Amino acid sequence: MASSVIPKSVNPDLQKERDGASFNSEEFAAWWAGSEKELKFTRGVRDYLHKDVNLDEMLQIQNMSHEDINEFSIRTSIDAAKKLRRLQEERNPGGDEYWPNLYDNKVMWGLTPAGNPFGVMYVMLVKALQAQCTPEQYEEFGKRMEKFEICGTYAQTELGHGTYLRGLETRADFDPKTDEFVLNTPKISSYKFWPGGLGHSSNHCLIMAQLYINNESKGPHMFFIQVRDEETHEPLPGVHIGDIGKKMGFIGVNNGFLGLKNVRIPRTRMLMRHAKVNADGSYVSSPANVLTYFAMVRTRCVIAQNNALVLAGAATIATRYSAVRRQSPINPKEREPQILDHVTQQFKLFPEIATSLAHRLASDYLWKLYDATIDDIANGKYDRLPELHSLSCALKVTCSSDSAAGVERLRLACGGHGYLTSSNMSNLYVAATAACTYEGENTVLLLQIGRFLMKSWRSALSGAPLAPTVRYLSEVQKNPEFGTWTGTWENMVKAMEYTAAYKTRLAFKSLSNRLSRGESEGNAANQTGIEFTQAAELHGRAFIFSSFTTEVTGPNSKNRSAAFNRVLENLLELYLVKETLNQLSNLLRFINLTDTDLTRLQDRLETVLTKLRPDAVAIVDGFDFSDLQLNSTLGSFDGNAYERIFDAVLKNPMNQKLVPKSFHQYLKPFMKSNI
Amino acid sequence: MASSVIPKSVNPDLQKERDGASFNSEEFAAWWAGSEKELKFTRGVRDYLHKDVNLDEMLQIQNMSHEDINEFSIRTSIDAAKKLRRLQEERNPGGDEYWPNLYDNKVMWGLTPAGNPFGVMYVMLVKALQAQCTPEQYEEFGKRMEKFEICGTYAQTELGHGTYLRGLETRADFDPKTDEFVLNTPKISSYKFWPGGLGHSSNHCLIMAQLYINNESKGPHMFFIQVRDEETHEPLPGVHIGDIGKKMGFIGVNNGFLGLKNVRIPRTRMLMRHAKVNADGSYVSSPANVLTYFAMVRTRCVIAQNNALVLAGAATIATRYSAVRRQSPINPKEREPQILDHVTQQFKLFPEIATSLAHRLASDYLWKLYDATIDDIANGKYDRLPELHSLSCALKVTCSSDSAAGVERLRLACGGHGYLTSSNMSNLYVAATAACTYEGENTVLLLQIGRFLMKSWRSALSGAPLAPTVRYLSEVQKNPEFGTWTGTWENMVKAMEYTAAYKTRLAFKSLSNRLSRGESEGNAANQTGIEFTQAAELHGRAFIFSSFTTEVTGPNSKNRSAAFNRVLENLLELYLVKETLNQLSNLLRFINLTDTDLTRLQDRLETVLTKLRPDAVAIVDGFDFSDLQLNSTLGSFDGNAYERIFDAVLKNPMNQKLVPKSFHQYLKPFMKSNI
Structure with a gap:
């Protein structure tokens, strides 16, 4: 629907920014996409998917009732x-490279602005079936899914x-008489609760339930059940x-609930690639328990990367808006400047742009580790699993919590x-913050990482070799003195690693003291x-420091232009x-920074904000979001923010x-009665 | 509507907490309310207001369409x-002590869970009319409002x-021929935007517009206009x-927009208590410009106090829920504990409880200053205004930003x-965070306070006396050495004041350097x-440190039991x-804390969490929120969280x-087409 109040031209304040950038945002876009070829491919698919989408409707969904929003989402998800x-x-x-393989890809962004009810189906369920089904099971129902x-x-x-x-x-109680499992959720608190798409748009479901044979618990296992008539x-x-x-x-x-009362399924509907129950009730356990939870590891990799993109999207909206909004003269009698010229505004925007890059690069490394570990598993090797688990937790936590806080700062900057809601910033916020809770609540994950660090610290003390991402712990044990703060990037990476190691040592000491006082573990x-x-x-942050620095200063820089x-x-x-x-509150405890060093850091902060100012809009252009993906009256490519707000x-x-x-x-009756 | 799945009894885990508390939560409630008499009065009014309210409907409003929610809000606001x-x-x-005086009082909480469209009318509009109308104007239209x-x-x-x-x-252009003002919003960007109740529930409006006489600007003034037919x-x-x-x-x-095209109002509809336009077009300016903005000062006092209550409400919900949810054994083979027993959970909850007290007590002081300043103004004295303005800004900023972050932490703790949405935590969050933006965006206010601090620092350097809340700046100038960190409460207050003063000094130095380099102001x-x-x-935090310490350790403690x-x-x-x-990142820069001091602080933190553990539920009971006010499936007094979630x-x-x-x-058609 064309609308008369929105100009067809680009806001001149925004055009001026693009014209004045020091580098080519297309080079950024190709780098961000992975390659020029990848960028071209993505844009082609995106254009195809965006055809005939009603932007006006997308901007109004928050005004609908809960029921209508859910009907809308099923329609748009099926359309896509x-x-x-x-x-x-x-x-x-x-082939399958477009369908279904792209259905959980970022190219889908924006097509289902209220979420995709079939997202969990492709991100988790199909993957779990592939990993946990026997070949016969996958043939029988995995493929159908x-x-x-x-x-x-x-x-x-x-x-x-x-x-x-x-x-x-x-x-799930095994009944050998009928060769079936009998499924029950005995109490209100046992009801399955939260799965996306469970409420109204699933006819099948993979559930985690306690396996019982002869009333003896064998722990949680996965069962494939039908919940609605096809x-x-x-x-x-x-x-x-x-x-x-x-x-x-x-x-x-339509996140849903599910209660089961004596629901019977054939024995062969327990996923049996690893653990098995035979017809006679005998039980064969899995060669590695951790395999049951492996679906969650992959999902955490997805979250880390996805949240970096959510943050980049929010940064795009807030930066473009800051280029077109003018407010409060810096000098009396001058024209009100673009708010992008206020240093405090730069301090809200640019750090989040930098963070989205840092997170994206760290999650790229994580995916490489994931792929290598998958290969290992195929060869029966499980020794990289603890490190992958720990790093996926660390990045899931940092990327989710930093992006949530960052999106909110960016929203407030608008x-x-x-x-x-038509800014879409609140929707990006609630998407980012949700990731702090699902697939392993962040504090729970931090405690698991903490235990992994304690174990690693103890191993290092005994001289055992450590996995690459915690190797810095043994280095600190060998050379406990940080040395001199020089403020180079390498020195800053080292400082963050030392601080993480010192905090680990403190925690290890507290734990040891408590144990030696006779407290239980x-x-x-x-x-x-x-x-x-x-x-x-701090462990997570040290890793991100290191991977970001490596990408920018390492050999990859040779493939990029000097300007970029x-x-x-x-x-x-x-x-x-x-x-x-x-x-600083952690660093200053362990590392000696003089007052001059601290003043210098503040200077560097202010200096680099000034340096980034002319390139800010071109950088977020390089994130290459389409208007439909941003779905924001404030962040459109043309910068006509007020007209778009008004139109919506x-x-x-x-x-x-x-x-x-x-x-x-x-x-009226009330007012009349007051006369 | 009674519902069968919700038990009539209190959850035993919650009852156990109440039975085990070390003090009487009724004593807390009376103190929090101001007095026993006040508590009794509030409860009486609350019971009266809550009669016949449909709790089930309240819990479902987020499922409605935008339009239905707005219709619902007008109905419930008028009912109240x-x-x-x-x-x-x-x-x-x-009389007027109940109606209309209580209509913007906290006793209204919970009756309009989607907001009161007539809130701005009583919190701001009537107050502004009272302050800015001539007696004749107030008689003519102020009273009607x-x-x-x-x-x-x-x-x-x-x-x-x-x-x-x-x-x-x-x-607003004055037209002497007709003795009228002609009002216009010349561009899309000039449309009034945001006022609560403007969209569909106001027939009149007080607007701020640039006064023009003979096309010459006289700056912003207030005009009372009619927008809809009565x-x-x-x-x-x-x-x-x-x-x-x-x-x-x-x-x-129904926050609204308003465009005006040649709308004419009588000259007497400009509020003329201070500035005036006479029939001949002559202009009399206000004796103190700041009076025009005084309505916003009061609103900031309201915000500071209100956000302390929002945080207390969220803390009540999260603490009660943490007492009834059980998860993850601390020791293997033990029963899963109340999550309140996990130290990391205590670290999420208890600091927010403490913060809501700290903010509430600081805002009590602010109200006293406000009342004193009002008396001054009545006597033509305006010299306390800068301090009131600055303190109201500082507390508005700190209370809004800390409560938003705190509510979100508490929400994540659930x-x-x-x-x-039935937890009501998201609704409390969006209420808290909105206050970071309205009535003076927080960063803008911090910059204003910053300028006030620069001015105060300069005055102190010249030996001029400072207002009470910034007097610590001159003390630090006189005794620049902090001295020894002892870690007593008084010493901690002093440390925060010194840190604020040192930061002020650093900013003053940076500013002076820039000015001496020839940069414009x-x-x-x-x-x-x-x-x-x-x-x-830091200035705001130092004040809160001081007012909280004074209340707890000062003479008021004599009126309280030892246990309390x-x-x-x-x-x-x-x-x-x-x-x-x-x-710490600020403190460690200026104040010398040894490693032992820092370890001691961590010990104190862990120790006091343990001390507060048995009293946590009784403390939040003392905040004395009713179930309707909390409007939360997780936070009800009976603690039947799962049943209430399920019922909703x-x-x-x-x-x-x-x-x-x-x-x-x-x-279905899509699935069939895939077979």
């Missing part, structure tokens, strides 16, 4: 699936249990299923209009919990300086009539 | 007004201007008015269920902006220790049918 399928047929019939002949979700969390898998209450979609007997209601975000993915660990989480957080390298160097400088300042306002359903019903019903 | 009016008639006909014969709002912000009042584009509620000629659409929060207050201030905001933030004083002392200890740790879920409109329309329309 059809487009990908058509693209596959057009370009390479019989992959082809979307049936639809489903992955259900682990219960109303009363999230974190602690061994506490799950859903049970023809009528009505719940099957014994199945109590529905939607859990409105949440902060993911407002269109002033009042950032509070409008559990109590001692609980009492040392705060120090565990602090050490774990200067921009990346500025972003690295900003990231290292602002994070060092953020972590006029299309708001409440403005289609002049006088609301409530005036005659409530307001 | 009627109840107060009836109460006034029953208890003291002809106070009595709710008409309804309205206060409109200042425009689509293109918030912060910078002198940049407002709405203009009988039909239709917009008047030249008035373009409507709702700005969905926002993160305040989802039911795990996944904190993400449900504006550029120098802009470049020193980050340091201004840092000094300003011990609890307050624990909360003070926690507040001072955790804030000192939070601010079953009542969700989406669960009233088994199969959604979209299944037959979109999902």
